[in-house]
Amino acid sequence: MRKCILYGALFLMACGQRTQQQEQTQQTDKKETITRPDNFGADVAFLKEYVETVILTDSTSKAAIAIVPAWQGRVMTSTAAGNDGRSLGWLNHDLIASKKTQPHINAYGGEDRFWLGPEGSQNSFYFAPGDTFDLAHWQVPAALDTEPFKLISKTKGTVTFERDIQLTNYKGHVFDIKATRTITLIARRDVRNYIGVDLHKNVQAVAFHSANTISNTGHHKWDTAYGMPSIWILGMFVAAEKNTVMIPVRNGGTVNDHYFGKVPEERLQANEKIVYFKADGKYRSKIGLKQHAGYNYLGSYDAVHKLLTIVQFTLPTTAQRYVNSSWGIQSFPFNGDAINAYNDGPPVEGQPQLGNFYELESSSPAAALKPGGSMEHYHRTIHLSGDDKHLDPIVKKVFGVTLAEIKKAL
Template identity: 45%
Template structure:
């Protein structure tokens, strides 16, 4: 339900009651505000001056409130806010995700690619500080970046249409427990990833949901007392235009040129 609107924003609200696999009933309120961003706000968010570049940018502010009479507890299940940005796939689209550098024994693996089976090397590569993932909508697969590795930045580049997409999510400090979203019974349900990317593809029976690809962010799993709220925000920016200016943006965000991104799977 729309609860407010202006020339640059719209706010939605919905009351929900749902039950998890363990039988815990959650009564909650979901509020979401979408805000179009100006060139000044884009520069504040990214450090990139968008002058001379065509762009669409928006912030998604999401709030989850416990409207029940019981506190949410780890033992009976917690909720998180999971945002899925769904985009048009193409053989020309590559997802780029910077990760924190460091020893695996301290930070864990750089990328989790075992959601729907391991992903082959012609679709997933690690080079320098970046994870590269092919987003062509032709092979179903999903990758995840743990909160220990995530920088809060991810994006993609479509070199045929010359579109650079950025997704920015400021992750809370010291929050390591994220919902494990693998489709299976969980031994450790709070060992999930903070950032994900999904590439759609045909199922075994030949059917397909999309095609599409996704850039995803999640909030930590949070124990909320009645009336308490969890807030999770992210910014999505689509840039196109002068390739020289887009290249400067890519180097600033990902530390590599557009030519590197374009050629990573060639």
């Protein structure tokens, strides 16, 4: 979720000012929350009760991921240790089990979700032309929420989806978009190629990436006047009491921490090299960094479960325009964030929250495409679990800090 905007999307998930969380929870707060085992096998069995679920497995380890074509080819959850291993994605069990469609958004969960920006501004795809920028009028397009992507091909380690999408932005301009999405499970032996460190034999690992392409299949050029979409990938993970998000900073970049109001110091610390953000699922907050302020990765460390998560993504080396998803007409609609992290919590004191999760998000630049043109955005998720002595060298290599520094940061 932006200040507009999980949620930031957000919806909560990514961006904003809204209280959509509150509306959704009000519809379910009288129902008893369903408690389920948190292992991968149980979550897969649960998903298969309600929706077609595709499983990719790694022949070199016990790693596996679960993907749902009906929800835009979304990677719902993963495991580094087989069916008995911890399920690493956050699932909205109650919403899925209800079989009911919610207004505005259906937050099913998932570690890698395909959306298109911007959420807000005069180029928004989430508000109809002339509508007021408020929750009552905010609507996630069905093609990004409840409608399926078509499964085109599948191997043991890769699956590809496609979808022709037509969206109208706030200006009334029509966008014909072909979305192609390929999910690949990365073999454990190949993880070192992405982190630059060999994995100790006792470190459990699961890694996957999505290659996301949008093509302009219409007759109009996408530009600053007409409007430009961006590829927006959001991952929802299980929050924990001692869970910290880490985002390396460069060029003296500053953090945008005003999406839902300024984040308290005890939940956000930043220096000239790195940002620490508390992701315990207890305080609704969101942060973002612009392209020039960050690198092509961010991550988190759950000290209780000894789980290191690394998210890597496409980040151009030359300056690009990024969509501004804040709700309302924007003076600078192409000066938005490239990197976001979100922590869920009650929308207001005393009100129930959407769920016990946090998000790691990446966005592509705005797609300035002529008819027939295409743009691709990669988003990779790596989970590593093991003793601190085996994870510490990886943290040092990737983030330039130690686990001890992360643990005492907040």
